[in-house]
Amino acid sequence: MDPRPLRDLHNVRLRPADDGPAPLTDEEEQRFRALLFTELGNAIADRGWARYPAYTPQDRRRLVAVADRLTAHWGQRVHVQAEDPTRLRLSLSPHAPQHP
Incomplete structure (x- = not known):
């Protein structure tokens, strides 16, 4: 057992990880969805399908919303x-x- 006494920590908050991306603001989110709507919509119109990376649940929700809008x-x-x-x-x- 550690001989040092335990200290009570008050008002301690976890800091966000510096290596992760910052969440988008509402305006940035709207602009990104509009961009995806245009770019993915053009690709789907041209060949009937498009693929896009979706690494996080937020990415997947965003793409589902774009598909609903299309x-x-x-x-x-x-x-x-x-x-x-x-x-x-x-x-x-x-x-x-999947491939033309």
Whole structure:
């Protein structure tokens, strides 16, 4: 056992990890979703599908929201499926070929 006495720590807060990205502000989030809407929408319109990295739950929620927005815009369902733990695929049909 450690011979040093224990100290009571008051008003101690965990600091965020410096190696992780800072969360986006509301304005940044809106601008990023608008960019994804345009870029992924163009890719899906061209070939019927697009894939995008999704490393965090926030990334996955963002892509699902973009797919829902594209669905409302086009009037045609945009499907979202995980290709692997780090990447999602958005497509007009779940059976669209992965490669042209």
